[in-house]
Amino acid sequence: MSTNLAVSTQNLGRVYRAKKREAGSGKEIVALHGVDLEIHQGELFGLLGPNGAGKTTLIKILTTLLAPTSGEARVAGTDVAKNPWEVRRHINMVSGGESSGYGLLTVEENLWLFSQFYGLDWKTARERIREMLKIVGMEDRAKTKIYHLSTGMRQKMNFARGFITDPEIIFLDEPTLGLDVQTSRVLRDFVKNWVRVRKNKTLLLTTHYMQEADELCDRVAIIDRGKILACDTPSNLKRSLNQSSVFHLKVDSLPQPDSQFQGLKGIQSFAHHQHNGLLELSFIVETENALMPILASIERSKGNLISLEKRQPTLEDVFINLVGRGLSEEP
Amino acid sequence: MATNQRAVENLRSLRMAAWLGWQIESNWTDPFLFAIYSVIKPIAGALILVFMYMVVAKGGLSNPLFPMIFVGNAFYIYVAMVLMGVSFAVVDDRERYGMLKYMYTAPLNIYFYLLGRGGAKTLIATVSVLITLAFGALLFNLPIDIASIDWLLLVTGLVLGLLSLAFLGIFLGGVALITARHGQFTGEAVAGALYMLCGAVFPIDVLPGLLQAISYILPLTYWIETMRRALLGSGSSQILSQLSNLELVGVLGAFSVGVVILSVLFFRWAEHRAKEKGLIDMQTNY
Ligand SMILES: Nc1ncnc2c1ncn2[C@@H]1O[C@H](COP(=O)(O)OP(=O)(O)OP(=O)(O)O)[C@@H](O)[C@H]1O
Ligand SMILES: [Mg+2]
Numbered sequence: 222m223s224t225n226l227a228v229s230t231q232n233l234g235r236v237y238r239a240k241k242r243e244a245g246s247g248k249e250i251v252a253l254h255g256v257d258l259e260i261h262q263g264e265l266f267g268l269l270g271p272n273g274a275g276k277t278t279l280i281k282i283l284t285t286l287l288a289p290t291s292g293e294a295r296v297a298g299t300d301v302a303k304n305p306w307e308v309r310r311h312i313n314m315v316s317g318g319e320s321s322g323y324g325l326l327t328v329e330e331n332l333w334l335f336s337q338f339y340g341l342d343w344k345t346a347r348e349r350i351r352e353m354l355k356i357v358g359m360e361d362r363a364k365t366k367i368y369h370l371s372t373g374m375r376q377k378m379n380f381a382r383g384f385i386t387d388p389e390i391i392f393l394d395e396p397t398l399g400l401d402v403q404t405s406r407v408l409r410d411f412v413k414n415w416v417r418v419r420k421n422k423t424l425l426l427t428t429h430y431m432q433e434a435d436e437l438c439d440r441v442a443i444i445d446r447g448k449i450l451a452c453d454t455p456s457n458l459k460r461s462l463n464q465s466s467v468f469h470l471k472v473d474s475l476p477q478p479d480s481q482f483q484g485l486k487g488i489q490s491f492a493h494h495q496h497n498g499l500l501e502l503s504f505i506v507e508t509e510n511a512l513m514p515i516l517a518s519i520e521r522s523k524g525n526l527i528s529l530e531k532r533q534p535t536l537e538d539v540f541i542n543l544v545g546r547g548l549s550e551e552p
Numbered sequence: 553m554a555t556n557q558r559a560v561e562n563l564r565s566l567r568m569a570a571w572l573g574w575q576i577e578s579n580w581t582d583p584f585l586f587a588i589y590s591v592i593k594p595i596a597g598a599l600i601l602v603f604m605y606m607v608v609a610k611g612g613l614s615n616p617l618f619p620m621i622f623v624g625n626a627f628y629i630y631v632a633m634v635l636m637g638v639s640f641a642v643v644d645d646r647e648r649y650g651m652l653k654y655m656y657t658a659p660l661n662i663y664f665y666l667l668g669r670g671g672a673k674t675l676i677a678t679v680s681v682l683i684t685l686a687f688g689a690l691l692f693n694l695p696i697d698i699a700s701i702d703w704l705l706l707v708t709g710l711v712l713g714l715l716s717l718a719f720l721g722i723f724l725g726g727v728a729l730i731t732a733r734h735g736q737f738t739g740e741a742v743a744g745a746l747y748m749l750c751g752a753v754f755p756i757d758v759l760p761g762l763l764q765a766i767s768y769i770l771p772l773t774y775w776i777e778t779m780r781r782a783l784l785g786s787g788s789s790q791i792l793s794q795l796s797n798l799e800l801v802g803v804l805g806a807f808s809v810g811v812v813i814l815s816v817l818f819f820r821w822a823e824h825r826a827k828e829k830g831l832i833d834m835q836t837n838y
Contacts, residue, residue, distance in 0.1 A: 237830065281830070284657045288827040309659045321650030323572070325579040337568045338658045340560070382654070 227390050227423035228260040228283060232292035235278050235447075252278040254447040256292070260425060260440075265416040267438035268427040269536060271548050275447040276427035277316070280394045283425070284314045297390060312390045313339075315383035318398035320375040324368035328359060328378050331367060332385055339386040346385070353381035356411055358404070373400055380408060384415070393426040397433065405433075413437050429548055431536040443540055450543045455536060462534035462542060465489055466509055470502040471527040472519060478502070481518060487511030490538075492547040499527060505534075505542050558661075565660040569668025573637065576644075577672040594629065594680035598687050601625050617755070619694050620780055620788035624752040626684040627779045630677045630717060631772065632743035637673030638666050638721025639739050642728040646834065653833035662823070663816065666725050667718055674714065685783075695784060702782045708801055709778035716771040716808045723815040726822030730831060751776055755788040771807035774800055 235253040252275045260266045268276050281287035283296050285305035294301045297311035322331050329350060336346035354360050357377040367375055376399065383391055393412070397405040413436075416424050428434050434441045435455045442452040451458060475481055478493045478500060490505040504515060509531075519526060540548050578586055605621065606612045646652035655665065688694040724738045747753060749763060750772035756764055767773045777787040778800055787793060795803065826832050 281833070284653075286653055286656055286827065286832050287830050288824075306659065309657055312657060314654070314657045316653075319650055321654070323576065323649050323651065325576055326572075330575070334568060334572060335654070335658065337564065338655075338660050340564060340659075 225262045226259055226295070226298070227262045227264070228258065228266075228294070228296050228425060230256050230258045230279075230283075230292065230294040232257060233279075233282065233289050233294050234291035235275070235282065235287070236290045251447050253282075253289075256447075256449055258442060258449065258452070260423060262421050262423055263416070265413065265424045265437055265439045266426070267434040267441040268425065268444055269429065269431060269434040269441050269540070269548075270427075270444035271429055271540075273446075274429075274444045276429075276444060277394055278447075279444075280314065280316075280392050280425070280427060284312060284392055285309060311388060312392065313383045313386050313388035314392040314394070315380050315396055316394040317376060317380075317396045317400075319379075320372045322367045322375055322378060325366060327364050327366050328354070328370070329363040331378060332382055335382050336385050341386065349385040349387070350381070353385050356407070357381050358407070373404065376400060377404065377408075389421070390423045390425070393424065395427055395429070397428075397430070409433065409437055431540070431548060435536050441536065443536075443543060445540075445544050451539070458536060458539045459534045462505065462538055465505050465507055465534070465542075467532055467534050467538050468504045468506065468512060468515075469528075469530045469532055470504070470515075470519075471529075472500045472502060473525045473527060474500055475519065475522055475524045477522075481522060482515060485511065485514050485518065488515070490542045490545055492541045492545070494547055494549055500524075503538065503541055503547065505538055561659055562661045562664045565662075565664040566668040566671075568660075569641075569665040570671040571668075573641070573669040573672035574675075577676060590676060590679055591683060594684045595687055597629070597680075598622075598626070598684045602692060613692055617788065618692075619688075619696075619784055620755070621753060622688045622692070622694055623685070623696075623780050623783055624776050624788070626681050626688065627713075627776055628747065628752040629680045629684065630674070630714065631746065632740060633673045633677035633680075634670055634714065634717040635721045635724060635743055636739035637670030638718055639724035639728055641666050641669035642725040646832070650833075650835065656832050663722060663819070666722055670718055670721055674718075700785065702785075702797070705778060705797055705801065706782035709775060709782060709804065712801070712804045712808045713771070713775035713778070716775065716804075716811045719808075719812045719815040722819050723811075726815070726819035729819075729822045729826045730829075746770065746772055749773075751789060755790070756792070757790050769807075771804060771811055774804040774807065778804060 233253055233256040234251070237250040237252055239248045239250065256279065268279065270276050278287065282289050282294055283301060285301050285308050288302060296308045299307045301308050323334070326334070332350045332353070333346060336349065341349070350363075351360070354363055357380060359374060359377055359381075362370065362374065367378065370378070380396060383393070396412070397408055400408070412424060412426070416422055426437070438455060440452065440454050441458060443450045443458070482488060482491055487507045488504060488511055489507055491503065493500060493502045495501070504511070506512065516526065537548055581589070601622065602613070605615075605618055609615045609618065642652065645655060655662070685694070685696065689696045720742075721739070724742060727738055749759070749767045750756075750770050751767060756767040756773060759767060774792075777789060777792050778797075780787045781797060781800070792800065
């Protein structure tokens with residue numbers, strides 16, 4: 222076992238059993254299946270996958286909240302199932318899209334409480350709290366009781382809570398979910414900087430925004446239905462598509478987009494979804510020659526082409542190529 | 553070194569949880585109202601008891617059992633408060649504040665944390681008990697004489713009794729951890745059920761056989777009797793009068809140790825199960 226691994230998992234699996242009285246009683250849901258992951262100290266690592274992929278499940282196991290049903294996981298060199306207490310000394314966790322916190326306490330008090338659970342001295346705690354509140358733009362809210370805060374503000378406070386303890390390894394589960402564009406950008410910049418400036422700090426974040434993964438992460442693992450499908454740097458992942466061309470089409474409508482393009486030659490992968498009342502089609506094709514039959518097919522089924530764009534492959538295209546559907550589509 | 557760090561973390565958990573518990577208890581209204589409420593509530597409770605007794609019991613307040621019942625009820629204030637204070641922290645943190653998972657990812661000792669959270673309610677209960685007793689002594693001539701109180705018995709008994717209650721609270725916290733939805737009622741329900749069985753309202757002598765047998769295995773039975781002996785000089789039960797003070801405290805101590813061990817074992821099991829079933833961050837908002 223190499224010592225500079227912040228996180229490692231071997232054949233990690235998690236199965237949920239549906240409760241009695243619930244729909245699908247007795248059915249097993251495989252949330253994680255044979256996950257092998259190695260995250261190095263100092264890395265900003267991203268877990269990219271659609272809803273239900275198993276991202277939160279993995280984070281919960283790594284943060285000692287949930288027991289795996291098979292395999293093992295180590296965080297900061299310690300087995301999470303065997304010695305959770307030791308693991309907790311090295312980590313912190315923030316999950317986005319929720320509004321937790323003690324409503325009767327002020328923002329400052331909520332943060333101070335946690336700084337004390339981690340044993341920060343008062344002076345350091347106060348400095349870090351001020352610093353983090355400044356970063357999330359809530360300096361003027363320090364003395365506000367948090368039941369007066371909006372959901373987004375609570376989420377920002379929660380984000381600050383994760384960082385004031387200056388953990389060696391921090392887990393962020395969809396940290397920007399539901400936040401406005403401006404705030405999301407600030408948090409992303411902070412996250413990136415946090416890992417760059419402090420050597421040996423490790424950050425694992427999950428997201429289903431491919432841009433977030435692309436922009437921030439040193440390496441990205443693409444996860445779908447509990448399995449890691451690919452794991453590399455964003456540029457290497459995209460390079461795997463370099464031989465192909467990616468076309469993005471907008472059409473008013475098509476009767477049967479699922480089956481329409483079956484049998485056409487040269488289509489490597491295809492995905493579609495409805496967006497702003499238009500049907501958006503993504504094609505990954507082996508050569509540009511494949512485009513003409515596609516357009517002809519749309520014409521035949523009386524679809525109106527609104528726009529056509531050829532573009533550089535994105536992580537979304539990598540995902541489409543691996544899975545055969547887009548990140549935002551239901552499995 | 554390792555054990556030292558652990559001790560520091562335990563103490564920290566207790567201290568911060570107590571602070572948090574106090575903030576939550578005292579912050580829901582302004583300090584003046586909080587103080588009024590803390591005084592009025594026990595007095596109202598005592599008055600209800602007195603009126604009930606006047607109506608129901610032969611001879612009303614001059615019935616020799618009245619002081620026994622009054623003292624028993626005064627100390628029973630602790631039961632619901634301590635049980636709720638400790639066990640409800642699990643429910644509250646998970647369901648209401650969404651913070652249990654963050655507690656569980658922090659380096660804190662959950663037992664010390666829960667005991668700390670119960671601290672504030674225990675303190676408030678102590679004030680209530682004192683007010684109730686003073687009220688009884690001044691208005692209803694309860695034969696409590698400061699000079700003849702057995703302080704050693706009082707303090708020893710109180711510490712052991714609160715220890716039992718606190719760890720019974722931990723036990724219920726374990727129940728709450730694995731029965732996500734119904735956790736909030738267990739504290740009150742258990743306090744209500746034990747009320748009849750532990751000799752707080754009537755001597756256990758009058759209980760039918762089976763219920764009496766249950767009362768023998770409840771530490772609360774010995775605790776309430778100890779409190780009576782310490783304050784009033786004698787207990788309420790013929791049966792328990794066979795035990796000397798030392799024996800009574802001995803039995804209470806043995807039961808307390810039993811409760812502590814049983815509760816910790818049970819909570820550990822519940823925690824394990826909660827981690828297997830993914831219940832630690834469960835939200836049941838429906
Ligand atoms: N407590 C649970 N009981 C039963 N099934 C669960 C439970 N938690 C998650 N699952 C299932 O496990 C799978 C993975 O869920 P998980 O929350 O890990 O996905 P995710 O990648 O975080 O998704 P999202 O992007 O929506 O947050 C899903 O199919 C989900 O329905
Ligand atoms: Mg999730």
